[in-house]
Structures are given as C-alpha cells and as structure tokens.
Amino acid sequence: MHEHIVEMTVNGREVESVVEPRMTLADFVRERCGLTGTHLGCEHGSCGACTVLLDGVAVRGCLVFAVQADGKEVSTVEGVAAADGELSPVQAAMRECHGLQCGFCTPGFVMSITAMLRENPNPSDEEIREGLSGNFCRCTGYQGIVNAVHQVVEAGDAQRV
Structure with missing residues (x-):
C-alpha cells in the first residue's frame, strides 16, 4: 500500500505525517498527535465517541480517513478548552x-x-x-x-x- 504525506492543523498546531491511506482520522489524532481524548467505541460511526471537528463540522473520526483531512483544520476535545486550561x-x-x-x-x-x-x-x-x-x-x-x-x-x- 502506498503511503501519503498529510498536512493539517490540529488544535491550532501544524502537523505533518506519513500515513497509510486506510488510517482513520481518529487513529491519526490518537497515535500521531498523542491526543487520546478522542475515544474509539464502535468504530462504525454509530456511538459518536470519536467525534471531532473537521473544518468546524462534527464528523466521526472513525469514518474519516486521515488523508481526507489533508490541508484541513481538525479540532479535538483537547482543543476546546482555553490555553490556560480553563474549561470551555x-x-x-x-x-x-x-x-x-x-x-x-x-x-x-x-x-x-x-x-x-x-x-x-x-x-x-x-x-x-x-x-x-x-x-x-x-x-x-x-x-x-x-x-x-x-x-x-x-x-x-x-x-x-
């Protein structure tokens, strides 16, 4: 399988990584970005535990491939709190x-x-x-x-x- 370079902004931080085409966005933010707040439940898009924002739209991270997020902005639960740690x-x-x-x-x-x-x-x-x-x-x-x-x-x- 061919690997692809993806570049995206995750919680305001530019991220670049080489990924396999089948890597999900949820796996990408957990494994490549170290942001484990995005949880994997059913891995079929039914439970919503993996919900992230992709260019401001709520998506199921288990159903979106990381390559589909190339060039886009991703927000995870770690990114909604204020920089000083104050809860949203x-x-x-x-x-x-x-x-x-x-x-x-x-x-x-x-x-x-x-x-x-x-x-x-x-x-x-x-x-x-x-x-x-x-x-x-x-x-x-x-x-x-x-x-x-x-x-x-x-x-x-x-x-x-």
Whole structure:
C-alpha cells in the first residue's frame, strides 16, 4: 500500500505525517498527535465517541480517513478548552449539570455540542435532542447532557464555544 504525506492543523498546531491511506482520522489524532481524548467505541460511526471537528463540522473520526483531512483544520476535545486550561463553557456545563459519569462518551458529546451551538446558538429542546442523537451514552440517561446545553444557552455562553 502506498503511503501519503498529510498536512493539517490540529488544535491550532501544524502537523505533518506519513500515513497509510486506510488510517482513520481518529487513529491519526490518537497515535500521531498523542491526543487520546478522542475515544474509539464502535468504530462504525454509530456511538459518536470519536467525534471531532473537521473544518468546524462534527464528523466521526472513525469514518474519516486521515488523508481526507489533508490541508484541513481538525479540532479535538483537547482543543476546546482555553490555553490556560480553563474549561470551555460546554465542558464546564457538562461538569456542573452532571452530564457525565464514566466519561467515555464525554469527548464526543462535547464536540457535537460545540458544533451544534456554533451553528445554532439558541436551539430548542427538540433541536438539542436531535443534535445529540448521534452520540450514545450508557450511563447518564441524557438529561444531564441536555441540561448542560440549556445551561450554556441560558448563560449566554453559546457564542463563546
């Protein structure tokens, strides 16, 4: 199999690497960038644990090849917090509203919520639930996660995500 050189911006940092065409973006950010916050769950695009932003759009990192991200901007859960380590409004709300338990699905939810609020900073309850429908959680029952989104919106922080 031929290898390809890919160049992309990951969380504001320029990254260049040689990859096999079949390497997924999730594997790339974990293995080549050392960013292990992007979790691999089902590896079929169903659970949403591997969600990252590709040029601002939420995508399943297990379904996108690294070569498809060549020349693009990738944001992972490590990149949404402030440089000083302060949590993003979404991360803080997830913590405050008990939107996480075991934490495995949390990075994917944070990225999906971030993308959703950037597109629609004032979603209805129905739009929130639709926006989160591609992410699975086995622990929380989802209400804490929905409450976290409402908290971000009600605090006027949706423009800061």
